[in-house]
Amino acid sequence: MSLTRNQVEGIARLARLEITEAQMPVYVDSLSRIIDFVEQLAAADTADVEPMAHPLAQQVQRLRPDEVTETDRRDKYQHNAPSVAAGLYLVPKVIE
């Protein structure tokens, strides 16, 4: 097992995912297998290889004029929000 339960709990915390007690061993097992599997990359000779972040790296990203092009569509977008009031998104109290 390349990952411990403790590590997987830490990853879940970082990823803001609640994992139930019952599911935890399943994730420890499958994530360990995935990490073991990708471990084989370590053997590849990548000396002097430039990392590739993007398939069209040569492509120059275009700049657009700094002008307002979008219209205000707040109401339409907020139709999908779980909780809004007066155009604001509501969440549990953050500051006491």
Add this chain to the structure above:
Amino acid sequence: MHTLTVSEMSAGLRARKFSSLELTLHLLGRIERLGPGLNAFVTVTADRALADARAADERNAKGDGGPLTGVPVAHKDIFCTDGILTTCASRMLSNFVAPYDATVVRKWREAGTVLLGKTNMDEFAMGSSNETSFYGPVRNPWDHARVPGGSSGGSAAAVAARLAPIASGTDTGGSIRQPAALTNLTGLKPTYGRVSRYGMVAFASSLDQAGVLARSAEDAALLLEAMAGFDPNDSTSVDTPVPRYTAELKQPLQGLRIGLIKEFFGEGLDPAVERCVRGAIALLQREGAVVKDVSLPSLPLSVPTYYVVAPAECSSNLSRFDGVRFGHRCEQPKDLLDLYRRSRGEGFGDEVKRRIMTGTYVLSAGYYDAYYLKAQKCRALIAGDFARAFGEVDVVLSPTSPTAAFKLGAKTSDPIAMYLNDIYSIAANLAGLPGISIPCGFINDAGTELPVGMQLVGPHFGESRLLSVSHQYQLRTEWHKRAPKGYA
């Protein structure tokens, strides 16, 4: 009418042999009758389809319709459709009504197509069997006990079962080509940047690309023409002219240089699948293509490279689902952290959570260099192998998938076994190259006939060549015309 290809439907509409309304009603009837047994659709947009069809008939009557005016289509439920549920087959988005159209959706709509519905898929396009959908697995029309492939499994099943003549799909590691192979379709993943990703729910942004699942290369060419092109809303879409793919289908096979990827004809490949692919190669050779073996020695690194890069991008992209602005929110959160953790824990399925966690791990402090940076370097090696191969040959050829369609549940307990389904398709995404899967034969598995696909990959923006080779092959073969029993 349902057996017609898009090109034939287009000709029929133009010749007034039938109206778009008749065609649409006929297909909606089939979807109602045969759709539930396949679980191919998440949403059927019957009212919208009828309105679209009536509008198309009016346009055609006035004579200002185009080749696609009145042709029914389906969209994978990953594409935003204004005013229509867009779920990505996730509980997280099970209540999400998209506030705008994806560029692909807008372009097909402006071309006059009729929207039949939104197709089922693996949750957030993460899967190779369509078993990770919140709405349940899709069944393969060739054998209901088997998977249709994934992640565009609903689109594949709908087109293979003649419920829709064509459907959109997306491909991050094989999600168009592998289901196409498993359901006897032509599946095209264009070059990264060829088609806009605007309004397509993001999984891995440097790999995702939209394409089509069709019943012929000619149809794929027609619909690619209508969806490709620069989009100011997608900064990675490329501003180069869109060729008339349909006009370039006539390019001859004579003199075509085909490279057989040595690494993809080895261990793990079902010998019956290999026989079909070898048969197709022999035909192409007889027609004047020049075939040689090519070695791309870094390709065995593609699956592990992908399972670092894709989860890393997935973990970043899916951080937007926080239970605040849209999507699932848990009941009675006690504080903000609880809201995030429970909304995400409940909203995402197991495979999505697994990938988010894999990505979180490989990007975390102390591991970044060992995994993510290393994978980016391996990605460069893979892209370099292809670039060298295209110095010698015009296209490279391989099987699309190592086996034909497998049984539902056969690989769900072993993530690595599932990931290896995409062993031949993933490299094209890592290098940003266009790829196509076309039908090339059938195998018999204990009395069940199952289709086999072969894959062609070309250089960047080489879609014309892939489509013309496929079209020329399809002019000389009948495999792609076979329909599953009960759906003919």
